[in-house]
Amino acid sequence: FPAALKEFSCTLLFYSASAYEYVRSKFINCLPHPKSLRKCSEYEKKLQFGLQVDEMSIKNHVDWDDRATYALVFMLVALNGHFKTPIAQVVTAYYLIRSLTGKERANIVNQILQILSDHEINDIRSITFDGASTNLSMIESLGAKIRDIDMEPSFDHPVTGEPIFAIPDACHMLKLVRNVLDKFDLIDGDGNRIKWDFLVKLVERQEKEGVHLGTKITSRHINFYNEKMKVKLAAQVFITRVADALIFLEQDLNVLEFAGANATATFCRNINNIFDFLNSKQKFGKHEFQKCISAENIKELETKINDFINYIKSLKIYDKSTGTMLVLNHKKKIGFWGLIVAMKSEIKLATFLLNKKLISYLLTYKLSPDHLETFFSCIRRMGGFNNNPTCRQFKTAYKKLITHVNCLISEGSNCTIQDETKILQSGTTTNTALNVIEIENDPEISQSFFISLDHDYETSNSWSWNE
Numbered sequence: 001f002p003a004a005l006k007e008f009s010c011t012l013l014f015y016s017a018s019a020y021e022y023v024r025s026k027f028i029n030c031l032p033h034p035k036s037l038r039k040c041s042e043y044e045k046k047l048q049f050g051l052q053v054d055e056m057s058i059k060n061h062v063d064w065d066d067r068a069t070y071a072l073v074f075m076l077v078a079l080n081g082h083f084k085t086p087i088a089q090v091v092t093a094y095y096l097i098r099s100l101t102g103k104e105r106a107n108i109v110n111q112i113l114q115i116l117s118d119h120e121i122n123d124i125r126s127i128t129f130d131g132a133s134t135n136l137s138m139i140e141s142l143g144a145k146i147r148d149i150d151m152e153p154s155f156d157h158p159v160t161g162e163p164i165f166a167i168p169d170a171c172h173m174l175k176l177v178r179n180v181l182d183k184f185d186l187i188d189g190d191g192n193r194i195k196w197d198f199l200v201k202l203v204e205r206q207e208k209e210g211v212h213l214g215t216k217i218t219s220r221h222i223n224f225y226n227e228k229m230k231v232k233l234a235a236q237v238f239i240t241r242v243a244d245a246l247i248f249l250e251q252d253l254n255v256l257e258f259a260g261a262n263a264t265a266t267f268c269r270n271i272n273n274i275f276d277f278l279n280s281k282q283k284f285g286k287h288e289f290q291k292c293i294s295a296e297n298i299k300e301l302e303t304k305i306n307d308f309i310n311y312i313k314s315l316k317i318y319d320k321s322t323g324t325m326l327v328l329n330h331k332k333k334i335g336f337w338g339l340i341v342a343m344k345s346e347i348k349l350a351t352f353l354l355n356k357k358l359i360s361y362l363l364t365y366k367l368s369p370d371h372l373e374t375f376f377s378c379i380r381r382m383g384g385f386n387n388n389p390t391c392r393q394f395k396t397a398y399k400k401l402i403t404h405v406n407c408l409i410s411e412g413s414n415c416t417i418q419d420e421t422k423i424l425q426s427g428t429t430t431n432t433a434l435n436v437i438e439i440e441n442d443p444e445i446s447q448s449f450f451i452s453l454d455h456d457y458e459t460s461n462s463w464s465w466n467e
Contacts, residue, residue, distance in 0.1 A: 010037055048079040048358055050126040051164075052369050053109070053135070056376045058096070059388040068096035071394050072105075074112055075375065079125065079366045080359045084423060086375070086402065087112060094398060096391050102137020109142060110158050117159040123358075124157065126349055128369050130169040131176065131334045139166045146341055149309075149328070153345045163352065165345040168338035169369045170278035171231045176335025177271060178224075178234040180317070186327065189314030192263035198246055199237060199264070201257055205249070213245035235275060243269040271339075274308050277301070278342055281365045292361040293350040305343045312336050375401070375423065 009031045013020045017034070024031045055070040072095040077084040086094065095108070113124060127142075129135040139146055143155035144166045154163040180186075186194035203222050206212050216236045224233050236242075243265040249258040250265075276289040285291040293301060315327040315336065327336050350362045380386055382397040389397065401423060 006032065006037070013037060046123065046358065047081050048123045048125050048353060049076045049121070050079050050128060050167075050367050051076060051109075051112075051124050052128045052372045053105075053138075054130060054169075054369055054372045054376070055097075056379065056394070057388060058394050059390045068098055068391055070097050070099075071095070071391075072097050072100065072108075073372060073375070074108075075372045076124075077366055077371050079353075079362065084371045084375075086398075087116070094394075096394075100134065102134045102139075103141045105134060105138035106141035109138065113158055113164075117157075122157065122160045122162075124164055125353065126165045126167050126345070126367055128167045128169060128367055130172040130369065131338055142166075149313075149337060149340045149344070153341050154348070163348075165349045165352075166341065167345045167349075167367050168342050170275060170339070170342050171234075171368065171370065171373075173335045173338035173342065174238075174271070174275055175228065175231065175234045176332075177339070178237055179228070180327075180332045180335060181267075184332070185318045186267065187316040187318060187324065188263050188267070189311070190263075193260060194264045194267045194315075198258060198261045199242070202242070202245060202249070205255075213241070213248060215239070215241045215245050217242055238268045238271040238275065240269055240272050243272070270308060270311055273304075274339055274343065277305070277364065278339075278346065279365050279368060280363050283361060283363070292363050293346070293354075294361040295354050298347070298350055298354065302347050305347055309340050309343065312340055 009020070012023065012031075013034060020031070020034065052075045053072070055072045058068060058071050060067070060069050073086055075084055075086045100108075109127070116122070116124065127139070129139065136146065139155070142164075144153055145151035146153050146166050153167075154165045156162070157164055181194070181196045185196075188194060199217065200222055202213075202215070203217055203219055206215070206217075207219070216239065220227070221233050221237050224230070227233055246258060246261040246265040246268070249255045250261045273289045276285075276287065280290055280292050282290065283292045288297075288300075289304075291297060313326070313328060316324050317327045317330045317332070318324050319330065322330070327333055346362075346364050346367060349367075353359045353362060378401055379389065379394060379397040382389070382393065382400070386393065
């Protein structure tokens, strides 16, 4: 919308909301929606971004000159906005690969950061990745000292020199913690056993009595082996209501088979609170760990995060082959290590952004790779549901999604949509350079995207980077 029209709209809406609705209806919705006008001031601030990297398995199929097993995709997510977009060096924001070393991935990241900087987008504050060994090597090659949890989990931007914080995928780490608890007994700092067996007995008792103690845990959560990738099944194992049910059976009903379940309940409660902190979606959450990170609560959160870190550091694992050792020294430590690094990085990131007054609060869900996973889910849905598309099918689905298709996420996908972050769609272009707009320097262009979402007269969902 032209600046003059927006000024007229704001003035008319100020004098009379009814008059504004009347004019808007008579002129076929030619004026912006009132919600869009209220959002205009929000996008005058400088946008901050998080970079996410993940790969999707594709069919090993010879198709023209492509023979790949993975599609490596990089995505930008606005930390103080409501959009996301895949990016890369050229128009196609993905790399069809068979394998890449950590150093090669680090080179790609540096090239992407350099090209974004050439387009005056320097506010990349984080990089989110899963626990694959090549990704850990990539982060180390970029300069972050992440293998030692007491070191700084960040590296410097190659152009600005400002820190970019390394954030392991909280969902992946949660599933790894669940897998460890399924295979091994843990021991807390007081010497109490933390057992998966208590959760099995809880499900068995619920099924026997025909009554659930306010929990969602079922035999499907216990026998998760064919659905290991489902984040929901891992998260619901550790929810507070499971901890409350174990305490109720042990202390109130005095059920003998649940004697000693208190340590397991404490473990579930702590993991649940950690996961809530790493996935805050609302400015005002119901519980303290579901709230955003703001100047008002960051000191209190930092204290409690340190308590969680010390709790994880004190955990030991009992392995029949190696005996008892600290869980952070065991070969299966990645899940626990990742939760510690993610908590430290997000607190340090929030501190950096708040001190520089770049944001007023931080929703940690913006740093979650769910945004990329849901994009992959949309690609798989093309033509029904194709878990392993070929290179050509991947390219076709990808191009449709970033130009004009708004796809609904399958209920059976690994992740589900938790907020209103939209894919920033682009029109066709002949430009072979990176299709990135200088969005922070032109708020009118960024506003036009969000305004289009509020209007029912839009005949096309396409939006060009170069408009």
